[in-house]
Amino acid sequence: MKKIISILLLFTFGLSSCEKDDICDANTPTTPRLIITFYDISSPTKTKNVKNLKVIGDEMEEGIVFNESLAVDDSLRYVTSGSTVSIPLKVNDSTSTFKFIYDAFNTNPAAINTDVLKFNYTTQNVYVSRACGFKTVFQLRNVLPIVQTDPDGSVWMTEVDLENPNIESEDETHIKVYF
Amino acid sequence: MRHTLKFIFSLSLLFSMFLGYAQDVPEVSKNKDTTVTKKPKTETVKSETAKPAIQETQKDSVVKTDRYGLRVGVDLYKLTRGLYDKDYKGVEFVGDWRLTKTYYLAAELGYEDKTTEDDRLTSSASGSYVKAGFDYNFYQNWLDMENLITIGMRGGFSTFNQELHSYKIYNPNPYWGELPAITTNQKYSGLTAGWLEVGLGLKAQVVKNVFVGFGVQLKLLVMNNEPNNFENLYIPGFNRTYDGSFGVGFNYTVSYFIPIYKKKTMASETAKKEEPKKKK
Numbered sequence: 001m002k003k004i005i006s007i008l009l010l011f012t013f014g015l016s017s018c019e020k021d022d023i024c025d026a027n028t029p030t031t032p033r034l035i036i037t038f039y040d041i042s043s044p045t046k047t048k049n050v051k052n053l054k055v056i057g058d059e060m061e062e063g064i065v066f067n068e069s070l071a072v073d074d075s076l077r078y079v080t081s082g083s084t085v086s087i088p089l090k091v092n093d094s095t096s097t098f099k100f101i102y103d104a105f106n107t108n109p110a111a112i113n114t115d116v117l118k119f120n121y122t123t124q125n126v127y128v129s130r131a132c133g134f135k136t137v138f139q140l141r142n143v144l145p146i147v148q149t150d151p152d153g154s155v156w157m158t159e160v161d162l163e164n165p166n167i168e169s170e171d172e173t174h175i176k177v178y179f
Numbered sequence: 180m181r182h183t184l185k186f187i188f189s190l191s192l193l194f195s196m197f198l199g200y201a202q203d204v205p206e207v208s209k210n211k212d213t214t215v216t217k218k219p220k221t222e223t224v225k226s227e228t229a230k231p232a233i234q235e236t237q238k239d240s241v242v243k244t245d246r247y248g249l250r251v252g253v254d255l256y257k258l259t260r261g262l263y264d265k266d267y268k269g270v271e272f273v274g275d276w277r278l279t280k281t282y283y284l285a286a287e288l289g290y291e292d293k294t295t296e297d298d299r300l301t302s303s304a305s306g307s308y309v310k311a312g313f314d315y316n317f318y319q320n321w322l323d324m325e326n327l328i329t330i331g332m333r334g335g336f337s338t339f340n341q342e343l344h345s346y347k348i349y350n351p352n353p354y355w356g357e358l359p360a361i362t363t364n365q366k367y368s369g370l371t372a373g374w375l376e377v378g379l380g381l382k383a384q385v386v387k388n389v390f391v392g393f394g395v396q397l398k399l400l401v402m403n404n405e406p407n408n409f410e411n412l413y414i415p416g417f418n419r420t421y422d423g424s425f426g427v428g429f430n431y432t433v434s435y436f437i438p439i440y441k442k443k444t445m446a447s448e449t450a451k452k453e454e455p456k457k458k459k
Contacts, residue, residue: 022298030349057354064354088352096355125348125361127408132349133299134361 024132033086047083054104058097091136118147140165252434266294291415306339308416367406400424
């Protein structure tokens with residue numbers, strides 16, 4: 001009888017340690033962002049760092065957060081000076097428009113250059129897991145995938161190239177921008 | 180919250196084991212009394228001429244009759260759960276057939292309809308299942324007791340449908356704001372799954388031919404026909420699926436034994452005397 005109880009004890013406690021898949025692991029690939037990499041127009045194989053680039057979604061007040069660690073009221077939180085940016089697209093729409101503000105902190109307003117990119121795409125919801133639910137993957141349209149407009153009369157993105165229309169992971173560059 | 184619930188469940192399961200254990204002892208003494216009273220009866224029936232001769236044979240060995248037959252029952256846990264859990268409907272019929280002194284051919288047949296609300300998904304699964312295998316009784320009964328403590332194996336098969344009611348998109352960068360759950364009523368039908376399970380069970384005869392029992396099962400999924408762009412989150416008979424292919428189950432049964440034939444076995448007197456010492 002003691003043997004049976006000990007077996008059952010082991011059994012029941014063994015079971016209670018099974019459940020660990022309730023929380024979505026942050027490393028699980030879920031809804032990806034659009035990855036834009038910046039290249040030097042004079043030597044197109046080399047990446048080039050941007051200067052205080054701020055990206056604001058259409059009809060949004062705050063820019064996309066690039067420095068998560070900084071305080072909410074710190075203006076540096078919303079700018080990047082790296083060579084790649086990750087842009088979250090709207091998952092419940094088929095277009096997303098962003099203002100790319102170059103050198104956003106320049107004291108001379110004439111030096112601040114804004115270009116606008118509009119992305120046209122289709123979405124698909126893909127099952128991930130019980131804990132994570134679904135993710136959305138994007139495919140940039142064949143016709144007019146990216147529409148570039150310029151509100152201030154001077155273009156800083158000399159060339160915008162579509163590298164990979166299937167936005168399924170953040171491990172690769174989807175769009176190359178030369179300036 | 181979920182882990183606390185699990186803990187409470189494990190604890191109550193554990194305590195219920197002790198309950199089962201505690202109930203064993205009085206039953207034994209009760210049956211002992213009844214057999215004592217029975218003994219003179221058999222003596223009078225069998226022997227009117229030579230009383231001393233029979234008493235002598237009883238010292239060496241006791242003739243024990245094992246009853247063989249079909250036991251059929253229902254899982255009360257599944258049946259009553261439907262009363263307090265609006266997301267669950269289910270029934271399971273259990274049956275076993277005694278093959279030898281210790282082996283039983285066993286099978287379960289059931290139907291379940293379960294709606295599961297996870298953080299990001301709400302889905303339901305409904306379908307029927309069948310499980311078949313054997314139970315091995317390793318409990319040494321005294322005299323004419325017929326209790327069982329069994330270890331068993333089953334093969335299970337389920338055919339079911341799933342329905343995804345709503346889901347949420349997981350977006351780690353909610354720049355455009357959090358989205359509400361998307362309602363879909365996507366049906367996935369014609370799903371099948373197969374599994375193996377090992378179970379521990381206990382059945383005690385509470386009234387003549389009426390058994391109350393419970394068991395726990397550990398399951399291993401061996402065949403799983405999954406839908407496109409979704410997953411089998413709940414399989415009737417197998418229960419909730421985990422990241423690995425393991426599952427667990429529990430049942431609480433009430434069953435009725437239909438005796439069909441009897442076999443006589445000899446139990447030696449010495450073995451009989453040793454057993455009461457163990458119990459105390």
